Amino acid sequence: xxxxxxxxxxxxxxxxxxCALRLAPPAAPRGHWFCPRCGARLGSxxxxxxxxxxxxxxxxxxxxxxxxSLPLVYVDQFGVGGSxxxxxxxxxxxxxxxxxxxxxxxxxxxLMPPAQMLALxxxxxxxxxxxxxxxxxxWYRQGREWAMPEIFxxxxxxxTTELGGNASLRLGTGLFCLIALVVTRWxxxxxxxxxxxxxxxxxxxxxxGDDGRR
Amino acid sequence: MTAAVESPKADRRRSLAWxxxxxxxxxxxxxxxxxxxxxxxxxxxxxxxxxxxxxRLLQSGMPGLALVVFTASLLIPILKxxxxxxxxxxxxxxxxxxxxxxAYRLVYWIGRWSMLDVFVVALLAGLMRFGVLARxxxxxxxxxxxxxxxxxxxxxxxxxTSQLWESDHGSxxxx
Numbered sequence: 066x067x068x069x070x071x072x073x074x075x076x077x078x079x080x081x082x083x084c085a086l087r088l089a090p091p092a093a094p095r096g097h098w099f100c101p102r103c104g105a106r107l108g109s110x111x112x113x114x115x116x117x118x119x120x121x122x123x124x125x126x127x128x129x130x131x132x133x134s135l136p137l138v139y140v141d142q143f144g145v146g147g148s149x150x151x152x153x154x155x156x157x158x159x160x161x162x163x164x165x166x167x168x169x170x171x172x173x174x175x176l177m178p179p180a181q182m183l184a185l186x187x188x189x190x191x192x193x194x195x196x197x198x199x200x201x202x203x204w205y206r207q208g209r210e211w212a213m214p215e216i217f218x219x220x221x222x223x224x225t226t227e228l229g230g231n232a233s234l235r236l237g238t239g240l241f242c243l244i245a246l247v248v249t250r251w252x253x254x255x256x257x258x259x260x261x262x263x264x265x266x267x268x269x270x271x272x273x274g275d276d277g278r279r
Numbered sequence: 280m281t282a283a284v285e286s287p288k289a290d291r292r293r294s295l296a297w298x299x300x301x302x303x304x305x306x307x308x309x310x311x312x313x314x315x316x317x318x319x320x321x322x323x324x325x326x327x328x329x330x331x332x333x334x335r336l337l338q339s340g341m342p343g344l345a346l347v348v349f350t351a352s353l354l355i356p357i358l359k360x361x362x363x364x365x366x367x368x369x370x371x372x373x374x375x376x377x378x379x380x381x382a383y384r385l386v387y388w389i390g391r392w393s394m395l396d397v398f399v400v401a402l403l404a405g406l407m408r409f410g411v412l413a414r415x416x417x418x419x420x421x422x423x424x425x426x427x428x429x430x431x432x433x434x435x436x437x438x439x440t441s442q443l444w445e446s447d448h449g450s451x452x453x454x
Contacts, residue, residue, distance in 0.1 A: 083440045084441050085444075102376075103440075105380075138406060147406060154404060154405025155401070155405075157408050158401055158404055158417060163417050165422050165425065165426065166397060166401065167401075169397060170401045174398075216398060217398045219395055220394075220395050220396075220397075220399045220401075220402060221402055224406070226336070226339075227339075227399070227403070228403070228406070228407075
């Protein structure tokens with residue numbers, strides 16, 4: 066959500082990401098607990114499984130290219146055939162002189178999903194190597210709301226039902242890759258729990274004897 | 280004590296959030312009044328607004344999907360702008376910050392689903408480009424709608440949630 070503007074000054078203090086309340090770090094390393102002031106979830110019951118997240122982010126990256134370039138749906142309309150992929154619909158919007166809509170679709174479906182998964186991949190790889198994820202984690206979080214493949218899937222369902230009456234449709238490989246991409250992303254984001262990540266980073270910072278600067 | 284330091288920056292971010300929200304509200308007017316897509320079937324042209332799309336789904340016997348599109352395209356954009364406006368209006372030192380942040384979190388994550396209609400138009404435009412008997416052509420309304428949704432998202436992003444508590448009981452809670 067929104068980032069806090071004041072950097073934490075003292076290393077042992079824990080700062081709520083939503084209301085910037087400073088708290089003492091909890092006694093137990095893990096647990097489901099919330100910010101007493103704003104109710105944001107600050108603690109996770111689960112340990113961060115970096116290896117699983119790493120594998121899922123890599124899978125999502127591999128799925129990305131076929132998902133955007135292969136045909137999603139084939140349509141046969143009164144004997145005239147056609148197909149559409151995400152990239153071809155962006156191209157169509159450009160040619161119809163709707164450059165702004167084309168840009169929005171391009172950013173939310175073609176650019177952001179792999180960029181965000183790449184950021185997660187690098188952040189997890191760095192964490193595993195014992196280092197700091199640095200900016201990569203921030204980029205991953207900023208990108209989360211701008212990657213919208215799951216919304217596009219619902220849109221595809223609605224578009225095909227609107228067509229359904231006067232055309233025969235066949236699902237393409239691109240659609241199955243897209244569904245797999247959405248599911249992989251969901252699991253990866255679920256496992257890369259922000260609360261667990263924050264607490265892990267604070268622990269690393271404390272171990273390094275750092276003064277809390279990012 | 281931190282409140283005094285971060286106040287100018289938080290103020291600037293709040294002005295930015297307001298500006299983006301007003302721009303989004305302005306774009307929402309043509310987005311709902313102008314047609315978003317023209318469907319040409321068998322030589323019959325039919326330009327439709329967002330509301331027409333909902334009605335079309337309802338008439339073709341899909342009340343569930345019609346409800347989804349109605350919520351995502353008509354209800355949520357307006358609701359999100361109203362909720363954010365009320366939250367910005369009463370900030371800083373919001374009288375009920377806990378309720379405010381709950382509402383903010385809700386509209387923050389639901390707002391992006393408004394992009395649904397943009398994707399429907401994009402897919403139909405890409406699929407029915409070369410159709411001889413049936414064609415789908417995007418219309419200016421969809422640009423206005425996409426802009427309204429993106430601007431609302433940017434506005435929510437610019438808002439600093441911690442200032443809901445500023446100069447309230449926040450300083451007392453800090454050690």
